[in-house]
Amino acid sequence: MSARSAVAQQQGADEDMLAAVDHYQDSDLSPAQRAALSLADAYLTYPAEMSESVKQEVAAQLTPVQVVELVLKLMGFSTDKVMVALGLDLDEVRTFTM
Numbered sequence: 840m841s842a843r844s845a846v847a848q849q850q851g852a853d854e855d856m857l858a859a860v861d862h863y864q865d866s867d868l869s870p871a872q873r874a875a876l877s878l879a880d881a882y883l884t885y886p887a888e889m890s891e892s893v894k895q896e897v898a899a900q901l902t903p904v905q906v907v908e909l910v911l912k913l914m915g916f917s918t919d920k921v922m923v924a925l926g927l928d929l930d931e932v933r934t935f936t937m
Contacts, residue, residue: 874900875909882913 859866863876874896881889
């Protein structure tokens with residue numbers, strides 16, 4: 840389990856919700872949750888090429904404050920990618936809150 844999954848569970852997510860994230864576009868997650876995940880996908884893959892449809896979806900479902908908060912959290916969460924790529928990810932997950 841990743842640290843992000845552990846924190847999500849600590850904040851109330853269950854196994855079904857975590858599984859839905861993998862196929863969020865076809866899931867029963869709320870439109871706002873799907874928009875947030877679309878933004879996360881675009882940000883983490885190639886933000887300079889974010890499609891107009893993602894921008895429109897995000898603008899329709901999230902407030903500007905929510906978008907800023909999400910991007911800041913994505914920036915913080917993505918800092919662990921170096922550790923994962925080097926195979927230095929923690930074996931034991933320690934939960935924390937932000």
